[in-house]
Amino acid sequence: MSAPSMLDDLAARFPASPAAARLKAALLFAGVRYDPCLPEAAAWAFPNYMPFTLPPGLPAFEGQRQVQLPYLLRMADDTQVRLRIKPDSPFSVRKTEGPLGFEIYEHDRKVADTTFEPRLPWADQLTADGTPMRATGLSQHGDMLVMNVAPGCEYFVVPGGEGGRSRNLSCTFCLYGLPDQRMKPLGQELFVIDVPRPTIARVIEACQHPETHAKQLYMVGGSMVDMAQEGDRFVRIAEQLAEAGLTERYYVACGSGAIPRKQMEQMKALGVRGACFNLEVWDPAQFARICPGKNSIVGRARWIEALEDAVDVFGPNDVMTAFVGGAELEGEGAFSDPRQALESNLEAGETLIPKGIQPIFSLHWKVTGKNRGEEPLYSLDMFLRLNEGLAAIRRREGRLINPDFFTRRAAYMQLEPDYDEGLEGGAPPA
Ligand code: SF4
Known part of the structure; x- marks a missing residue:
């Protein structure tokens, strides 16, 4: 048998x-x-x-x-x-x-x-000042270049704690935003808006490599506690990308926090085409538990309002928000039943997709065992049920994932573009 x-x-x-x-x-x-x-x-x-x-x-x-x-x-x-x-x-x-x-x-x-996926042709090259291009804050997943020239996140060291100490209000699942030695060669300083011009010049050189074969350029970075300052940081980076012609060559998207509308409009005028402000977790209590910085410094309602502003500014096919699928199931205060997580995440789809905001669910991989194996917290059944549900909402609303923004060759841990592949749409039905 x-x-x-x-x-x-x-x-x-x-x-x-x-x-x-x-x-x-x-x-x-x-x-x-x-x-x-x-x-x-x-x-x-x-x-x-x-x-x-x-x-x-x-x-x-x-x-x-x-x-x-x-x-x-x-x-x-x-x-x-x-x-x-x-x-x-x-x-x-x-x-x-x-x-x-x-x-x-x-x-x-x-x-x-x-x-x-092959090794990237640009990754082994040097910039004019001898910096390896892979050390300029650029990485690539298939079609998508990810630019992170300010990785340190201020939510790890929020001022105002007891005895003058800082508070750690970082998202519970996050390791990559920890302010560490990556900031030094990039010249990033916490609580300072500007990233040094030579840093931006080097990453631009890497993006200009003729053989990136990328379609999207996604600007990301650690959060600042002041959203207007974070918005200004992204605007100033976008100015330099536009000057270098990169907003013409790539679909440039802003992966910041919930920045003010003014800075979204400035970026749009510079040629930035999309926005992705990651809400991470939908349920309000779980959001407060898992994302204490986003919750207390910005607030969930303001985060959603910023996504709505982004739809006004960039358009209904050009706004996404990423979720860490299964984060609600880990740690003290977690949902006890995986079905609660599924229902909550489908509710995110029901609320956001009709507004023109696409929720994107990555799997949350829990590091387990002495060999540091990684296991998703969602079950396979849950992940497929969630994706079937979200895909049905997208079809019903006539709002499919925009392949200019997020292609199946960029989605290595997400399924949304795979469900929409080959379907026609992107605009709401008349
Ligand atoms: S906002 Fe949260 S997920 Fe983003 S870098 Fe900071 S701690 Fe990490």
């Missing part, structure tokens, strides 16, 4: 989900088994930031037990998936003579041709 098929089971239970989205979700949850073709491909593929340690019983690769692995799978239809290794997965990647050079198998059945 052959082993049960996860993909057949998902096809039977989630017929409203596209096959590509089911496969992607299955791979995000179940991972693939290790195969030596993976470290071999890492010679040219975009690498995972963490090396992989070969478990006992598997032969060393080129004499090494710690190996680099590719980070992102890329299918023939441009579906992009974060690659993770799980020893008990039903899936494996094999090197073949097929059109893309690799194939995905579920047990012994081939399910898709695949390859990996």
Whole structure:
């Protein structure tokens, strides 16, 4: 008797989900088994930031037990998936003579041709002043360049605590905003609006590389406690991007906090086309628990109002807000029932999508175990149910994900563009 098929089971239970989205979700949850073709491909593929340690019983690769692995799978239809290794997965990647050079198998059945996102042509280059381009605050996920020249987030060190100390009001899931040594080479100083001009000049040089093959340029950064100041920071960066012609070359989007409308309008005038102010968590009590800085310094109502302002300024197909799917299920005070998280997140869709604001759900990966494995907090069923629900709302409202802003080749942990692929729309029905 052959082993049960996860993909057949998902096809039977989630017929409203596209096959590509089911496969992607299955791979995000179940991972693939290790195969030596993976470290071999890492010679040219975009690498995972963490090396992989070969478990006992598997032969060393080129004499090494710690190996680099590719980070992102890329299918023939441009579906992009974060690659993770799980020893008990039903899936494996094999090197073949097929059109893309690799194939995905579920047990012994081939399910898709695949390859990996390649190492970026610009990442090994130097800027004119000798800085490696990958150290300029730029990273890339397929179609999307992400520019972060001010990574330190002031919510980690909010002034006004007891005895003159600062308070940590950072979002509970966040590690990447921690003010640390990354700020030094970029010249970022907390509570200072401007990022030094040479920093911006270097990142612009990297974005100008002729072979980024990117479509979007997404400006992000750590939060400032003063939203008007944060808005000014983004406006000044946008001015320099516009001067360099990058607002023409890329769909530039502002990934700031809930900045004032005035600065949104200034950015729009400079050629910035979209905005994504991340609300992270929908339920008001969970938002206060998980995002204490956003909640107490800006406030949930103001955050939503800023998203509505952004729709007025940038347009109804050009505003998104990202959520950390499953963050409500972790820590003290968490929802006790995953269905509460699902209902709350669908409510976000029902409220925001008709207003022209697209909620985007990334999986929240909890770091577990002594080998620091990562597991999503949502179950696979919950994630597919959420995405089916959101996709149905988008279709009902005639508001699909705008592929100029967010393509399936940029969505390595999110499914929204995969559900909307091939559908016509983007404007509300007449
Ligand atoms: S606002 Fe929250 S998620 Fe964003 S960088 Fe600061 S702590 Fe992290």
